[in-house]
Amino acid sequence: MTSVADLMDYDEVVARFDPMLGLEVHVELHTKTKMFCGCANEFGGEPNTHVCPVCLAAPGALPVVNGVAVESAIRIGLALNCEIAEWCRFARKNYFYPDMPKNFQTSQYDEPIAFNGYLDVTLDDGEIFRVEIERAHMEEDTGKSLHVGGATGRIHGADHSLLDYNRAGVPLIEIVTKMIPGTAERAPEVARAYVSALRDLLKALDVSDVRMDQGSLRCDANVSLSPKDSGVLGTRTETKNVNSLRSVERAVRFEMTRQAAILAEGGEIVQETRHFEEASGTTRAGRRKETAEDYRYFPEPDLVPIAPSREWVEELRLTLPEMPAERRKRIKAEWSLTDAELRDLVNADAIDLVAATVEAGATSVEARSWWVSYLMQQANTRGVELGALPITPAQVAKVVALVNEGALTNKLAREVVIGVLDGEGEPEQVVEARGLKVVSDDGALEKAVDEALAAQPDVADKIRDGKVAAAGAIVGAVMKATKGQADAKRVRELVIARCS
Amino acid sequence: MPSISRDEVAHLARLARLAVTDDELDLFAGQLDVILQSVSAVGDIATADIPPTSHAVPLTNVFREDVVRPSLGQAKTLAGAPAAEDGRFRVPRILGEEA
Numbered sequence: 129m130t131s132v133a134d135l136m137d138y139d140e141v142v143a144r145f146d147p148m149l150g151l152e153v154h155v156e157l158h159t160k161t162k163m164f165c166g167c168a169n170e171f172g173g174e175p176n177t178h179v180c181p182v183c184l185a186a187p188g189a190l191p192v193v194n195g196v197a198v199e200s201a202i203r204i205g206l207a208l209n210c211e212i213a214e215w216c217r218f219a220r221k222n223y224f225y226p227d228m229p230k231n232f233q234t235s236q237y238d239e240p241i242a243f244n245g246y247l248d249v250t251l252d253d254g255e256i257f258r259v260e261i262e263r264a265h266m267e268e269d270t271g272k273s274l275h276v277g278g279a280t281g282r283i284h285g286a287d288h289s290l291l292d293y294n295r296a297g298v299p300l301i302e303i304v305t306k307m308i309p310g311t312a313e314r315a316p317e318v319a320r321a322y323v324s325a326l327r328d329l330l331k332a333l334d335v336s337d338v339r340m341d342q343g344s345l346r347c348d349a350n351v352s353l354s355p356k357d358s359g360v361l362g363t364r365t366e367t368k369n370v371n372s373l374r375s376v377e378r379a380v381r382f383e384m385t386r387q388a389a390i391l392a393e394g395g396e397i398v399q400e401t402r403h404f405e406e407a408s409g410t411t412r413a414g415r416r417k418e419t420a421e422d423y424r425y426f427p428e429p430d431l432v433p434i435a436p437s438r439e440w441v442e443e444l445r446l447t448l449p450e451m452p453a454e455r456r457k458r459i460k461a462e463w464s465l466t467d468a469e470l471r472d473l474v475n476a477d478a479i480d481l482v483a484a485t486v487e488a489g490a491t492s493v494e495a496r497s498w499w500v501s502y503l504m505q506q507a508n509t510r511g512v513e514l515g516a517l518p519i520t521p522a523q524v525a526k527v528v529a530l531v532n533e534g535a536l537t538n539k540l541a542r543e544v545v546i547g548v549l550d551g552e553g554e555p556e557q558v559v560e561a562r563g564l565k566v567v568s569d570d571g572a573l574e575k576a577v578d579e580a581l582a583a584q585p586d587v588a589d590k591i592r593d594g595k596v597a598a599a600g601a602i603v604g605a606v607m608k609a610t611k612g613q614a615d616a617k618r619v620r621e622l623v624i625a626r627c628s
Numbered sequence: 629m630p631s632i633s634r635d636e637v638a639h640l641a642r643l644a645r646l647a648v649t650d651d652e653l654d655l656f657a658g659q660l661d662v663i664l665q666s667v668s669a670v671g672d673i674a675t676a677d678i679p680p681t682s683h684a685v686p687l688t689n690v691f692r693e694d695v696v697r698p699s700l701g702q703a704k705t706l707a708g709a710p711a712a713e714d715g716r717f718r719v720p721r722i723l724g725e726e727a
């Protein structure tokens with residue numbers, strides 16, 4: 129267990145060491161079927177219900193490559209500015225571990241389908257940092273293990289394990305960066321920004337659900353330190369189990385402070401796999417890293433090579449959507465946003481939601497104010513992501529329209545939104561069911577105003593004497609009497625009219 | 629100079645989870661050496677104008693449509709399992725040597 133005393137203060141770390149980063153991201157494609165068989169590719173599901181002789185590795189069963197998965201791999205490669213291999217093969221990565229019934233994982237070894245690319249990443253202050261991509265290759269996901277009998281569900285101390293192979297064979301793309309030098313004190317931020325940019329890119333390509341919480345996007349962070357300006361490459365560790373963007377940043381930062389403390393005392397960094405512990409924000413040692421030849425990779429004899437023609441690659445290039453960075457630039461201009469406003473939208477993951485709300489008829493100002501403030505609060509209160517709130521952009525646009533028509537005040541509109549979030553139906557239904565219509569009948573309002581003036585004659589006199597500011601007290605009384613369902617502006621007009 | 633050493637055979641045996649005795653190591657190392665020498669005869673023929681072959685058939689780009697086909701179902705899937713629990717394959721303790 130690492131205690132605080134074993135960590136170096138972060139400022140001291142960056143004063144004495146240069147960090148070197150390397151990031152490996154695994155992304156599950158959301159194809160309909162698995163990589164090499166026709167089993168459904170679905171998250172969840174009863175255990176071992178999406179398996180067949182191929183993904184169970186029954187003797188004699190033969191794999192066939194999912195064409196859509198190859199297309200997705202090429203599109204990802206193109207979006208990452210990679211070269212696309214003219215000819216490449218799958219390879220067997222041999223290991224004994226029950227998460228693959230075959231005792232090997234079908235992957236790509238020295239012939240990845242895409243290589244030599246880059247991704248430009250925007251940091252918090254708007255600076256662009258270029259991350260070079262080493263390769264993106266195709267492989268398959270493994271099954272899921274449940275370790276029984278250990279204290280914490282961990283593999284250590286477990287009595288036995290239970291295997292569900294629904295995920296075994298799900299198409300996976302592994303995207304590996306080249307070593308990323310020169311990040312200095314911003315290494316944790318660069319790591320987070322890279323994964324965030326990659327996630328946005330994959331989302332725009334519509335090739336994956338990119339849900340880090342569900343494991344469809346996973347990040348392993350390689351970190352090493354070398355003494356400042358020494359140019360000597362340090363021993364690296366690989367931290368796994370990093371399941372959120374925030375964790376990517378925390379894991380890199382923690383490893384830097386842990387390694388620095390060891391190096392400062394003359395110790396050596398062990399080259400190993402480490403696991404990130406979400407609760408404590410620390411990493412703990414896992415298994416020692418096996419060397420590459422231990423996997424005894426060899427070309428997969430059951431699958432024929434893939435040779436994407438240049439015509440096919442160019443056709444796929446034409447299917448690439450507007451890239452997130454360009455889209456942001458365009459939206460910033462179209463909606464006249466400041467840097468800070470754009471950053472709020474990005475951080476809230478609200479761009480798509482706001483754009484769809486604008487599409488449905490709201491202005492960008494109206495749409496932004498709903499999503500980034502009130503709905504964001506609701507998402508936080510309910511402990512879900514903004515996009516997971518049970519309200520659609522169309523429904524938000526409808527609420528905005530009702531406010532603009534004068535049918536709802538802002539206060540009532542918020543109540544309508546709560547009703548929608550609580551599953552009470554469409555905005556109009558909530559208005560009806562909760563009786564939230566604005567009291568716009570002047571007769572009823574005038575009556576309420578007269579009553580309020582009669583109740584506070586001294587205030588009424590002040591208004592009559594020209595002290596218009598005093599009208600606020602009467603407006604407040606009327607709003608109270610109408611349970612907030614009156615349009616305050618109209619009430620104010622009536623109060624002044626009555627007193628003149 | 630043998631094309632495979634006794635140490636390499638021992639290493640491979642460990643990776644393949646095969647319990648091989650010292651006597652067997654001597655025996656297999658010799659036999660594997662003969663096999664490798666025979667296969668390496670191919671290298672004598674290969675020249676720059678003969679591309680390496682990894683497949684017997686000259687095919688590329690054999691793809692399947694992304695269409696779901698029926699799976700086996702849980703009962704059938706687990707029917708051949710030595711042990712099962714809660715709809716899952718039950719396997720013995722995984723960590724031992726590396727813990």
Ligand SMILES: [Zn+2]
Binds near residue numbers: 165167178181297
């Ligand atoms: Zn299958």
